[in-house]
Structure formats: C-alpha cells, structure tokens
Amino acid sequence: MHDQNHRLLTSNRILRQAEAVARMGAWELDIEADQMKWSEGTQAVFESSRTGGGTLKASMKGYEPADRREIEERCEKAIESGTPFDIETDLLLGEGKRKRVRLAAERVEADGMHPARLVGVVQDVTESYRARMALHHAAEHDSLTGLYNRFAFDRTLQQRLSEANGTGEEVAVLLIDLDGFKDVNDVVGHIVGDIILKEVGEHIAKATPEGGFAARWGGDEFAVVLPPQTGSKQARAIGKQLLEQLRYQSDISGHLIEMGATAGLAIGTSGTSVKELVRRADTALYHGKKRDPGKVHVYEAGLEQGNVARQYALNEVRTAIREDRIFPAYQPVVELRTGRLVGFEALMRITSRMGRRITATEVFPALIDPFLSREVSTCMIEQVANEFVALKRSEPALEFVSINASEADLLASGFAAQLMAQMREKRIDLSRITLEVTETMLLVDNAQAVRRVLTELRDNGVSIALDDFGTGYSSLSHLRDFPIDKVKIDGSFIQAMANDQHASKIVRALIGMASSMGLSVIAEGVETATQSRLLQQMGCELGQGFLFGHAEDLGQLTLGRYGDGERRSLSSAAA
Incomplete structure (x- = not known):
C-alpha cells in the first residue's frame, strides 16, 4: 500500500509538472450528475x-460566444454517440483578456466503481496561435505597406471570379502605378521612398470601399478588387x-517632391481568368501612362492593337x-549643288525569316526598349566597322558614315569607349564617323x-548630328548646351515647303541659324x-x-549603285 501510494503521488506530481509545462489541464464531466x-x-x-x-452549460460561459453552441453540440454528441472531438476557440477572461485554447474530449463508459464520464483536456495555445497567425499574415501581406500581397490578391480575385461565374456579376479591377516615384528615390533615396x-x-486602404x-x-x-456589383461608371x-x-506634394530636405498616380481599369465577366483580367487592366494602365497620366483609363479592345504591334x-x-x-542599309547623303555623294546614313534593317526586308519603322516599339536598343546598336556598330573599308573602296570620296544612337546608348556606361574601340580596331579614322x-x-x-558621352566622342574626332531638327521644343538650347556639329532638318518641313509658306520660312530660318553657328545642314526627306x-x-x-x-545594303552598293552614271543622274536631279 505504501509503495502504491508513493507511485501515485509521484505520478500526480509528474502530471502536474506536465500540465504546467504544456500549459494544459484535465477535466471531466459526470454525465449523470452533470458536474x-x-x-x-x-x-x-x-x-x-x-x-x-x-x-456543462455553465462551463460554456467562458468561451467565445460565437463558438459556444458548437462546443456544446460537440460535447452532447460525444456523450450520446461516443464521438471524440478536438476544437480551438477563444477563452474570455476578465478585464477584456482572452486566450486561445485547444479543447479535446471523449466519453469513458461507466464501470463498477465510476459513472460514465466525458473526459478531456484544455490547453493554452495562445503563443503558438499567435505565431501561426503571424506566419499567415506574413504570407499574405506586404511587409512595408501592410496591404495584402500579390499572392493574396490573386487568390481573392480568383474567388470573386468563381462566384461571378455562378451569378453572372461583373468583377472590376484597378491597377495603380505611381507617377514620378522614380524621381523620389533618385532625389531623396530609398529610405524616404519607403516611407x-x-x-x-x-x-x-482608407479609400478602398x-x-x-x-x-x-x-x-x-x-491593385484593388472593387466590391461586388460595381459597374463601370461607379468603378x-x-x-x-x-x-x-x-496626390502628394512635400518639401523633403529642400527638395519639392510632387507625385500622383495613374490607374488602369478592367471589368471581367463570366469566364474571365485572373491572368486575363489583370492583363487587361495592365494594358489600360500602360497606355494611360504614355498618353494621359494621372487619370483612370478603362480597358478597351482597341488598345490591343498597339499591344499586339509592340509584342510583334x-x-x-x-x-x-x-x-x-x-544589317545596315546605307542611304546616300549628297552635295545638293553637284550631286556628289559625300556620306551615308546607316539605317537598321531586318531580313525576315520569309526573306522580306523590315525597316526600323515597322519595329519601332522594340527600338525604344532600353535593352533591345542597346543590342541593336551593338550589332549595327560592329557591322558598320566591318563594312567601312568596303564602303570606302566603293566610294573613294566618302567623307562620313552616320550611325544612329539610342537613349539607352547615351546613358550606358562605356558606350563611347566601345564605339571608339571598335572603329580603331578596324583602323577607321573617327573623323569619318x-x-x-x-x-x-x-x-x-x-x-x-x-x-559627357557626346563630348568624349567629339573630342576624339566623332561628329555629332542632331536629327529631326526643328520638331522639338528647345532646339536652340540644345545647340548651346550640347556639342553639336551638324543638324538634320526634319523631312516633314522639306516635303511641305513647296506648298506651305510657313514651312518654307521655317526651313529658311533653320538653315540660316545653323549656318551662322558654323554647323553643317542636311535636309532630310x-x-x-x-x-x-x-x-x-x-x-x-x-x-x-x-x-x-x-x-x-553593302552588296548592292559594291555592284556600282553610285557609279559615274548614277552620279550624273544625282547631279541633274540636284540641278
């Protein structure tokens, strides 16, 4: 008896220690006595x-009111059929304090000494619950803004579209892009940008209905998924x-920061996928940013034409x-008075897989892409360098070959060095470029x-030509602020001047101004x-x-395209 009592006492102590460590406790309900x-x-x-x-009913008072009926039903079912249960709920304590608890129980049948009972455990799982909720929140929320993240957005939008498929309702999505935010990061840094x-x-979050x-x-x-039944006008x-x-305006460290936003709106109907609806909103946003920033732009099927052309x-x-x-195709630049060929402009051309020649105009959207434009420039410079000797041999009087630069070229580190190195490798005098x-x-x-790039090139002999001269807003300041040697008058003025006195006067003024500054003038078109x-x-x-x-192309030129007979025809045309 002594040994049994000792073992029982030890077991009880271990049980109490286990309960304390696990933050849990045992309970039992005498079914017949309801105690x-x-x-x-x-x-x-x-x-x-x-x-x-x-x-049993009195013990329910401590639990979350919304869960009380379910817990009571689970207990009654366990008593009647012996079905065990395991559930989580909130335990309400005094002064607004609450815990998250796990509640589990099962029926134990009566024996000779004890009545039928419902026995179970209750465990404080507040810490693990908060950890789970924190992980769940982190998985679905953006850590900087506290808004939902893209994963949660896609899931919610899929749910809304699935519901719409059953009811025929429309689902409206807004994509919003900040205007001028890049300037914020450039001027005041990413820390302020994050704020x-x-x-x-x-x-x-406040403005979302x-x-x-x-x-x-x-x-x-x-991105914002608008409430159900939001029509186009309301959206x-x-x-x-x-x-x-x-709309944001603030003075930060002496810098006036102004910022706004542009939105693309798309409305999906039955059968529209998440990917397609977002793509439509993004298409509307893309076109809006280019044409009229600061406004809401609604997706229309007509916008696809530009997008298809860009993808092509x-x-x-x-x-x-x-x-x-x-490959480069070379268009002649001639002396108007004599018709003498003095130079070529190297224009980008593509031979399609079907053998058709594609001009730069047909693929212009790709040529303003910063990455592709750099790759195209690299190809063109390399080929012009390789073909220059053959061009010079075909046209001994050739004075220069023009190469077109892209914006990405001028902003890329090492562009000037790359161009000069390739020309020097082929022993080409930079004054010919x-x-x-x-x-x-x-x-x-x-x-x-x-x-800096233009100055470096010019200091090493490369001439700089300002193309489409006269079509910009600040041509005069450009002639003053940048190292320009030549100007090319835009072809639209040349083609209009015979029948338009204003165009004729503009051309005359541009020629006179450039000439007075010692600049060469080339009339295009x-x-x-x-x-x-x-x-x-x-x-x-x-x-x-x-x-x-x-x-x-080079092959056609070396066949005598600008031989003596051709020069005579150019001369007569010039006259």
Whole structure:
C-alpha cells in the first residue's frame, strides 16, 4: 500500500509538472450528475481557483460566444454517440483578456466503481496561435505597406471570379502605378521612398470601399478588387477618388517632391481568368501612362492593337538578333549643288525569316526598349566597322558614315569607349564617323551624363548630328548646351515647303541659324527636284532622301549603285 501510494503521488506530481509545462489541464464531466471537475492545470488555464466548472452549460460561459453552441453540440454528441472531438476557440477572461485554447474530449463508459464520464483536456495555445497567425499574415501581406500581397490578391480575385461565374456579376479591377516615384528615390533615396510607399498604402486602404480588396502589386504598383456589383461608371468614380487621395506634394530636405498616380481599369465577366483580367487592366494602365497620366483609363479592345504591334516588334527584333538577321542599309547623303555623294546614313534593317526586308519603322516599339536598343546598336556598330573599308573602296570620296544612337546608348556606361574601340580596331579614322541623336534623347533626366558621352566622342574626332531638327521644343538650347556639329532638318518641313509658306520660312530660318553657328545642314526627306532647288536657293549644302536613293545594303552598293552614271543622274536631279 505504501509503495502504491508513493507511485501515485509521484505520478500526480509528474502530471502536474506536465500540465504546467504544456500549459494544459484535465477535466471531466459526470454525465449523470452533470458536474464538472478541473485539475490544477485547468484552473491555471482558466485563471480560476475553482476546482469545478459546475454544469456543462455553465462551463460554456467562458468561451467565445460565437463558438459556444458548437462546443456544446460537440460535447452532447460525444456523450450520446461516443464521438471524440478536438476544437480551438477563444477563452474570455476578465478585464477584456482572452486566450486561445485547444479543447479535446471523449466519453469513458461507466464501470463498477465510476459513472460514465466525458473526459478531456484544455490547453493554452495562445503563443503558438499567435505565431501561426503571424506566419499567415506574413504570407499574405506586404511587409512595408501592410496591404495584402500579390499572392493574396490573386487568390481573392480568383474567388470573386468563381462566384461571378455562378451569378453572372461583373468583377472590376484597378491597377495603380505611381507617377514620378522614380524621381523620389533618385532625389531623396530609398529610405524616404519607403516611407512614402507606406503612406500611399495607408491612403489606398482608407479609400478602398467596404467589400473591396487592396494589395501592393509590386514596386510602386498597387491593385484593388472593387466590391461586388460595381459597374463601370461607379468603378471609374472610385478610381478617381483613389487617385485624388494619392496626390502628394512635400518639401523633403529642400527638395519639392510632387507625385500622383495613374490607374488602369478592367471589368471581367463570366469566364474571365485572373491572368486575363489583370492583363487587361495592365494594358489600360500602360497606355494611360504614355498618353494621359494621372487619370483612370478603362480597358478597351482597341488598345490591343498597339499591344499586339509592340509584342510583334519585340519578338521580331529578339529573334533577328539571335539569328543574325540585322544589317545596315546605307542611304546616300549628297552635295545638293553637284550631286556628289559625300556620306551615308546607316539605317537598321531586318531580313525576315520569309526573306522580306523590315525597316526600323515597322519595329519601332522594340527600338525604344532600353535593352533591345542597346543590342541593336551593338550589332549595327560592329557591322558598320566591318563594312567601312568596303564602303570606302566603293566610294573613294566618302567623307562620313552616320550611325544612329539610342537613349539607352547615351546613358550606358562605356558606350563611347566601345564605339571608339571598335572603329580603331578596324583602323577607321573617327573623323569619318557621325553619331546621330534626336532631341528627345537630350531631354532625359541625366542630361549631364549624355553631355559627357557626346563630348568624349567629339573630342576624339566623332561628329555629332542632331536629327529631326526643328520638331522639338528647345532646339536652340540644345545647340548651346550640347556639342553639336551638324543638324538634320526634319523631312516633314522639306516635303511641305513647296506648298506651305510657313514651312518654307521655317526651313529658311533653320538653315540660316545653323549656318551662322558654323554647323553643317542636311535636309532630310528630299523627294523632288523642286525641293532640291529650293534648298539650294536657301543655302542648304547637303540633302538626303528618295530623290538621291533608297537605303541599300553593302552588296548592292559594291555592284556600282553610285557609279559615274548614277552620279550624273544625282547631279541633274540636284540641278
């Protein structure tokens, strides 16, 4: 008896220690008497000195009201059928305190000494529950703004679309992109940029109507699923309100920061996938950013035409680079008075897989892509360098070859060194190379970097030509601020001047101004002998256009395209 009592005492102590460590306790319900008994561990969980909880119904009072009926039903079912249960709920304590507890129980049948009982355990799982909730929150929320993340957005949008498929309702999605945020990071740094993004997230959360769902899409883009049954007109109004909330102006460290946002709106119907709906909203946003930022732009099927053209251009140029189908075609630049060929402009051409020649205009969207434009420039510079000797041999009087630069070229580190190294490797005098730039390239944020590149090239002998001269907003300041040697008057003025006195006066003024500054003038787009004569009368020296020849590849040029007979025809055309 003594040994048994000792073992029992030891077991009870171990049980109490286990209960304390696991933050759990045991309980039992005498089914017939409807009376509860609690262990010390249960008392600790409930923070109560009572050894019992009274009746089953009375013991329910401590649990979350929304869960009480379910717990009671689980207990009744376990009593009647012996079905065990395991459930989590909130335990409500005094002064607003609550715990998360796990409750499990099963029926034990009566024996000769004890009545039928419902026995179970209650465990304080508050810490593990909070850890799980934190992990769940982290998995679905953006750590910076506190909004839902892209994963949660996709899941919620899929759920809304699935519900819409059953009811026929429309689902509206807004994609929002901040305007001018890149300038914020460049001027005041990413730390301040993150603070602003956090504020933006708060504004979007407040402005999202009840039933909506806001998420950070990535970077400075946000996405909002609007409430069910939101029509197009109402969706635009909500989007407008959101954009008004995101107008930002502040003086940070002496810098005036101004920022806004543009939105793309798409509305899905039965059968629309998440990917397709988001793509439509993104298409509307992309076109809106380019054409009219700061507003809500609704997706229309017509927007796809531009998108399809862009994808065609990107794919065509990518495959042409990979398959070595890009080549330079050389259009002549002639002396207007004599028709003498003095130079070529190297224009990018692509031979399609079907053998058709594709011009730069047809794939223009790809040529403004910063990555592809650099790859195209690299191909063109390399081929011009390789073909220069053959060009010179075909045209001994050749004075220069022009190569077009892209904005990405001028902003890329090492572009000037790369161009000069390739020419020197082929022993080409850099004074025979002209680099053509457009006015839009001189309007980039980092104009100082562009000026450094152009100055480095010019100091080493490369001539700099300003293309499309006269079409920009600040041509005169460009001539003052950048190292320009030549100007190329845009062809639209040349083709209009015979019938438009204003165009004629503009051309005359541009020629006079450039000449007075010691700059060479090349008239582009010369297509008729009348245009050539008018340009000569105005004092223009050089011309380029279909009147003097189309762009030809090296093979055609070396066949004598500009032999003596051709020169005579150019001379007569110039006259």
